Amino acid sequence: MDNTLLVSLSQQLAAYRSMEVIANNLANLSTPAYKREEVKFQQYIQTGQPADGQTGRQTVSFVKDTGIVRDLSEGHLQTTNAPFDLAISGKGYFVVQTAAGNRYTRDGHLTLNGDGQLVNGSGDPILGDGGPVTITADDGDIHIASDGTVSGKQGEISKLQLVNFADERAMQKEGASLYSTSQSPIAVEKPYILQGALETSNVEPVIEISHMIEVMRAYQATATLAQSESTLKQKAIDQLGSVPN
Known part of the structure; x- marks a missing residue:
């Protein structure tokens, strides 16, 4: 040739x-x-x-x-007013519990499954400090503070884990917005989460x-x-x- x-x-x-x-x-x-x-x-x-x-x-x-x-680079912040739509402003990833181990995402379009667990679009639980975040009917309206604290009418329920990594570019993409990595997660010191909003695609x-x-x-x-x-x-x-x- x-x-x-x-x-x-x-x-x-x-x-x-x-x-x-x-x-x-x-x-x-x-x-x-x-x-x-x-x-x-x-x-x-x-x-x-x-x-x-x-x-x-x-x-x-x-x-x-x-x-x-x-x-x-971050996408824009889009207000949805949905109680379980969460946008991360600044650095950080939510921790997702999957069958293959923990994964990480900035996609905060979340819902509750039949067990009251906060889950992503694939049905995988979002982790708080004590494991999957579980909400019951007795908790009433849910408030999620900027630091990730999840509260209901009976008080604090959990606190969302928000982590970052030394080399974000080394994270491996799985699907559209889920990532895996062998790096050790680093807790974000000053997380800023917005309830009722989503980060758009960039x-x-x-x-x-x-x-x-x-x-x-x-x-x-x-x-x-x-x-x-x-x-x-x-x-x-x-x-x-x-x-x-």
């Missing part, structure tokens, strides 16, 4: 990967606390011997994606669509280059075939 085709394929694969990530960002536009992602690319330069009739070493540049970078649709258009143009330009190269080679072959012996 010649260098032109290799370069073209590497750029087309990079564009395809970018399109996948952009499409996923747009699909999660309405997912609370979703963090937009983008592909990180690295350029590889390969040198070789000059082709026939050329002088100097040949240099070929290939592009390869080396991973996904997550934008950790995806800006206009920017994502603009990026999508740029990637599509780059893909088309690369495809055109590859097609032109193929056409030139075919013409050369045809001309050689028509030369009389």
Whole structure:
């Protein structure tokens, strides 16, 4: 396979990967606390011997994606007035108890399950200092203070765990807004939780669509280059075939 085709394929694969990530960002536009992602690319330069009739070493540049970078900036705060919608302002993650172990999220769109436990959209309990936060009918209207203290008419029920990590970018995403990590959680010293609100996705649709258009143009330009190269080679072959012996 010649260098032109290799370069073209590497750029087309990079564009395809970018399109996948952009499409996923747009699909999660309405997912609370979703963090937009983008592909990180690295350029590889390969040198070789000059082709026939050329002088100097040949240099070929290939592009390869080396991973996904997550934008950790906060989304906007959206008021919902739902008693179990919680938004984290500043650093921190809620602790979620799953069958696979503790996981972490900033998605505060919570509800009560049949046992009165505060759970996320997948039905996994949200942990307080004493384990899953459980609310009974006798607790009446629930108030959740900015420090995470959950109270009812009979007094304090629990206090939500809010933790952070030394390297947030090293956390592994599971689904749209759940994360796992081998790092030890660090309790947030001054948590700030807003009841009746949600953190929105930090995806800006206009920017994502603009990026999508740029990637599509780059893909088309690369495809055109590859097609032109193929056409030139075919013409050369045809001309050689028509030369009389």
